[in-house]
Amino acid sequence: MSAAETQNWFGHDVAPGESLSTELVVSESYSSRNVSIPVNIRRGLQPGPTVFVTAALHGDELNGTGAIRTMLSDKEWSLQSGTVLMIPVLNMLGFERHSRYLPDRRDLNRCFPGSASGSMASRLAKVIFESLIARCDFGIDLHTAAVRRTNFPNVRADLSHPDCRRMAEAFGSGIILHTKGPKGSLRREATRAGCPTIIVEGGEVWKVESSVVECMTRGIFNVLMELKMMSGEPDIPDTQATIRETKWIRAERGGFLAMHVSPGDSIVKGQAIATNSNLLAEDQNRLEAPFSGIIIGMTTLPAVQPGEPVVHIGRLSNPKSVRRHEKQVAGDEIQRTAHEHLATNIQVVEATVEEPRENAD
Known part of the structure; x- marks a missing residue:
């Protein structure tokens, strides 16, 4: 997607060099009110790729939310080219219940690319996939360990895909796991649809851990530098373990x-x-x-x-x-x-x- 012209996101025009915070309506609540997820669209002046950065796909995994909020409040960085979509909470219904799952007990990260006539989770996944993922060229999805567990920060990617490998290595976590991801997961289905996507695992649920947030924010900036969307060279460890x-x-x-x-x-x-x-x-x-x-x-x-x-x-x-x-x-x-x-x-x-x-x- 070219960034040289004005783009329309969810009914709003965003010109090169502009930043817009808005919401995407993804479903309805029991009271028939809209359920929306917050999105920040940031554009560079020059043409370039479109990258999504998502967190809280599991509603209780908040380290990624902390990382995206850190980026949003940091005025020191700027985008030279392309477009970045930052979504601090993707699973709003789970987030508001402090739960990994949706109210129907389904795992949203097993429902992509979704269906317009399926379960609530499947319909929600379809809106997200078509409105966000399908319009992007690359993706970074931020996670933590499941409940009662913790993870040392690591990247997981399908290393047989050249662009996934490129992003995984550029992220610079120090540990890279070669996995395609479960069937129906966001990163697997996004990659299959032509949007190479990696995930990052780090820390515990229900927390924003400063050291994990720092790993995540450095990695996101590293990927943006690797894609020539930001100035500078990625800060990558001299060696990384591939698992x-x-x-x-x-x-x-x-x-x-x-x-x-x-x-x-x-x-x-x-x-x-x-x-x-x-x-x-x-x-x-x-x-x-x-x-x-x-x-x-x-x-x-x-x-x-x-x-x-x-x-x-x-x-x-x-x-x-x-x-x-x-x-x-x-x-x-x-x-x-x-x-x-x-x-x-x-x-x-x-x-x-x-x-x-x-x-x-």
């Missing part, structure tokens, strides 16, 4: 967890991850890393039952890769700050050395 395989390590027994790792930690195969015991700290059971990798995400709830997820590990090829990632995080102030900040939300204790049992007489 093609992940695994959730689950509790073997019920009990209370003593964690030995925190989000973003590098680990080696066989390393102690958590010790599970009863409330009197007896009858211990230890979970160990099945391979070398990175702690992408983990539970924030110390009490578990058998089968519940404890840590999400991204596989690295070998211990050398583990050391390289440790060095990369230590050398990048934003990642280092996020690592230190997220670790304070979890009590991490040193794993005790198990003493060998003596044979009974």
Whole structure:
């Protein structure tokens, strides 16, 4: 889409160099009143691509909302070319209920591209897809971990798609996961429709965490610089870990967890991850890393039952890769700050050395 001429967004003309805050009507409430989502349209003076940046597609995931609000209140940056759409809350019905889901209990991020004659969620998805996504050339969708979990900031993208890979690497999170995304998810369907889209995961629900917001805002500006929509060069770590395989390590027994790792930690195969015991700290059971990798995400709830997820590990090829990632995080102030900040939300204790049992007489 050219940015050299006046564009019409939701009934408003936006000329090159202008910025407009408006709303898009997406549905109706039980009282028959309109349900709208806020949108800021910012345009450069020169022609260029149109990029959407969305948050709170799951209504309780607010770190992305904080990141977009930070960008909206920051007067120091300007757009040279193209158009940026910033939507701080995409799932308004979920947001107002502090819920991941819509009132009909459906996950909006499994309903794209939507249907005009389907469920409420499907109809809502269709309006969003046709009014916003279909008019864009690239997309960035901001998320957090699900409830009772936290994620170290990471980018997820279909790396087989050249433009998705380009954006993922330019974002500069330090960790890139190769996934196409679930069927019906915004980023998967947007990419299929010709709008290459990446998602960013970081932090917890119901919070705006400063270190995660900083990772997200830097990454968004990096992508805009990569697309030549802003002046400057992207601030990207010297190396980034590309993850093609992940695994959730689950509790073997019920009990209370003593964690030995925190989000973003590098680990080696066989390393102690958590010790599970009863409330009197007896009858211990230890979970160990099945391979070398990175702690992408983990539970924030110390009490578990058998089968519940404890840590999400991204596989690295070998211990050398583990050391390289440790060095990369230590050398990048934003990642280092996020690592230190997220670790304070979890009590991490040193794993005790198990003493060998003596044979009974």
